[in-house]
Amino acid sequence: MNNEVALELLAKVMDWQLDKAVDEMRWWKLISAVKYDGYRDFLAGARFLESLVGWLLQFSEEDREAAYKFARHRLVYVSALERERLIQAMYPRTVYPRLLKAVANKAQIPPWKVHKSGELMKQVRIARRRTLFLGLSDGARLDSFRHANVGGRISNEQVVMGAQLDKRKWADLKKDLTRDLQHLGADIEPTFDCIYLVDDFSASGTSFLRNEGSDEGADWKGKLPRFLESLGFNEDPIQADNWRLIVHHLMITDKACKHLQDSIQEFMACADECLPRFSDYEVTYGHKFSERLPVQEGCPLDEEVIPLTDDYYDNAIETPATRKGGVDHLGMGYAACGLPLVLDHNTPNNSLAMLWAESAGKNGSHQMRPLFRRRQRHE
Incomplete structure (x- = not known):
């Protein structure tokens, strides 16, 4: 028309x-x-x-x-352009500052001083290569993230679309990591010490992690338990003993951010000991919507x-x-989130x-x- x-x-x-x-x-x-x-x-x-x-x-x-x-x-x-900008900003705003901070903490110096030392910058490059990025959905657009960080910053072999991989893919990731660490002159165990789980958007956080159990016991479901189960399939672990988990969303609501921070802590306190355990975790985002975003009374x-x-x-x-999501009536949306939000590639x-x-x-x-x-x- x-x-x-x-x-x-x-x-x-x-x-x-x-x-x-x-x-x-x-x-x-x-x-x-x-x-x-x-x-x-x-x-x-x-x-x-x-x-x-x-x-x-x-x-x-x-x-x-x-x-x-x-x-x-x-x-x-x-x-689409706004979402692409959040993808492009992920490395300079989220990934790189944490790499600098990790190296600086080991050296017991402020992060800005790392740039003054060639040896410490080498440690940054090693830490960067020991970081794995896994996409939780097509909307994560890790292909764009990889394209935005060409030229040696991020290797193709450390960016994967999908978090539930088979044994062969996990083995290939470790093989490529071993080769690149040798090239960097790093005489360390070829394992990832930081893993990013990346998704485009979270409104409630329940698709990532939720407890469907009763008073008799917890029954955890979602993307995190499935990822850990897949990671645990490896007889030769690809993750370091004290690896960190970073859950990154391009966009997130205040409600989802609070849910993820609380539920991950609760999950790890009672998770099956057969699952791989991370030493620390962090919830990060490209943009967090205001708590005033949802449609609400008043x-x-x-x-x-x-x-x-x-x-x-x-x-x-x-x-x-x-x-x-905990509600039957979807008038206010899944989990009654009440969002007036539309994304270019789909409506949540x-x-x-x-x-x-x-x-x-x-x-x-x-x-x-x-x-x-x-x-x-x-x-």
Whole structure:
């Protein structure tokens, strides 16, 4: 659909006067061209404005204004370029400062003094090569991280898409590490002393680690236990005795950050002793969203939209996977996170369901139409 036609339809749907229509159309033309039209899961030839018109039509006339205000003033969209910048900033802002600090602590000097010593800078290069980067999803975009750090900083053999590897891949990583440490003149055991688990976004933190147990005992699930199980398959360990774990997200909410810090500590206190154990861990991020990001009571813009998450809802979108977040009703998103967030490559199910959910509306239930169609990972 032509953008001009879509804008005319939008003005009719919202019943705007001329001055109002001109101002709003100017905004939508700009934001659509700069950001929203780049959403990866729009159908071929489709654009945001026609999606907006169709989305608004599912609301009654008395509720349409509240839905529009939510899309106009509350929606947060992270573009591909913005996400790429977070990937590019990961090494200089997160990885390199920690390498300097680790070497400086051993030498008992301030980190800035490391640059003055050739021997200490060699130790930095060795520590850097003994760091392993594992991607937890496609959204982590470690291919871009590797590309941004060419020229000797990061080796291709220390960046892997996936955290559950077979024995052959673990053995190949150790073989490459042995060769590179010899090239650096490092007479040390060829093991990784720092492992990064990298993902694009976390809203609740429960997909990474959660306790599904009862009062009778803990039952830990998530990406961390699965990674440790895979790491433990190796008869010849690739990790050092006192290795560090760093959990890095390009973007994270305040809620998820607190959950990860607390749950990892609790998990390690009672984890199966057969699993590899790390000596220390840290939760890092490229950007942490404000605690004011979620839709919540008390915010004037949110008071009108919260009822819509229940009135325009179809429980057919609920699945066993979504119930792991601790709530059945997904109106406020998985784990009731209440996010107004859209990422360029997918819409998190932690966002309000009316942003991403699509349903047939059978048996008299509401037929949900998404503003940004979500690519489901779990059924």
